[in-house]
Every structure is written in C-alpha cells, then in structure tokens.
Amino acid sequence: MRPDQIQQIAGWLAATDIALLELRGPGHTLLLRHDGAAVERITPGDEAPIDVPAAPDPLTVSAPSLGVFLHRHPLRAEALAAAGSAVQAGQVLGLLQIGPLLLPVAAPADACVIELLADDGAVVGYGTPLMVLQLDTPA
Incomplete structure (x- = not known):
C-alpha cells in the first residue's frame, strides 16, 4: 500500500470514533490506532486490547x-x-x-x-x- 493511500485512510479514520482499524490484503496488513487525538500506524501484534463496554443489564x-x-x-x-x-x-x-x-x-x-x-x-x-x-x- 502506498504512503499517500495510508495517509488518506488515516484521515478518514480521524473523523470517526473507531479505535482500531485493521486492513488485510494479499501479503500485507495495515493496522491503524485512533486514540481520539491522533492516528498512528502500529505493527501487527502491538495492538492493545480494546475494552468493549458491556451491554447494560435489562x-x-x-x-x-x-x-x-x-x-x-x-x-x-x-x-x-x-x-x-x-x-x-x-x-x-x-x-x-x-x-x-x-x-x-x-x-x-x-x-x-x-x-x-x-x-x-x-x-x-x-x-x-x-x-x-x-x-x-x-x-
């Protein structure tokens, strides 16, 4: 994947509330982490677990x-x-x-x-x- 494509995807991710984006293709994986302030590229295996809030009790x-x-x-x-x-x-x-x-x-x-x-x-x-x-x- 080209650097300009990664920058464009990172820009799109910054406009969302998605915390972790993983894209896989033949022979490569792209992981981007959005912490609310910045988007950073991470290497596979370094991603921190994301806490998913549990559904409230009925x-x-x-x-x-x-x-x-x-x-x-x-x-x-x-x-x-x-x-x-x-x-x-x-x-x-x-x-x-x-x-x-x-x-x-x-x-x-x-x-x-x-x-x-x-x-x-x-x-x-x-x-x-x-x-x-x-x-x-x-x-």
Whole structure:
C-alpha cells in the first residue's frame, strides 16, 4: 500500500470514533490506532486490547400502583409498546386502569422492549413487573 493511500485512510479514520482499524490484503496488513487525538500506524501484534463496554443489564418496569394493566388504549387497536419495539424515554409503554382513570406507564430511558411480563387486562399490584427493557448503549 502506498504512503499517500495510508495517509488518506488515516484521515478518514480521524473523523470517526473507531479505535482500531485493521486492513488485510494479499501479503500485507495495515493496522491503524485512533486514540481520539491522533492516528498512528502500529505493527501487527502491538495492538492493545480494546475494552468493549458491556451491554447494560435489562431493566424491569414495574407497576406504579395497583390496577388493571392495559397494553393498548381502549380506543385503539394497536399496542402501545410491543415486544421487540424500540421506545424512547418518556414514551408510554402501557396504561394502568384504576377505575375510570388511565395512568400511563412510561419508559425510563431509550430502550428496546424485550418481554411483556403482564398480560393485557391483568390485575396488578404496586411493584408488579410489567415488562423488561434492554437499555440502549451510549454511542
């Protein structure tokens, strides 16, 4: 690989948040490390291990009060948050019906709904697990 090509690739790498770039071709390997400030070429075998942050533990959303848990609004056909759907902080995941009152159960953070624990129409008490969320990892 020519030096001008390596410089161009290093420039592209500097504009990203990629920490280590490895390019392999017939008979050669190019390793570039980006530490956030500079890009340097390293020889194979000298690369430091890169810490990959672990995914956060799943979060269980619990009932804030007693009532009847609803997956959807009574006037709508679609669920507020189905399993596998992405939700944003503050988005309504379900409703807790207490007499004529519908109390929203909101997502505490940006996440993905992994599992619905309470059935639609289930009578729940304070602290009853309603659903499990996988929090989004920060970019």
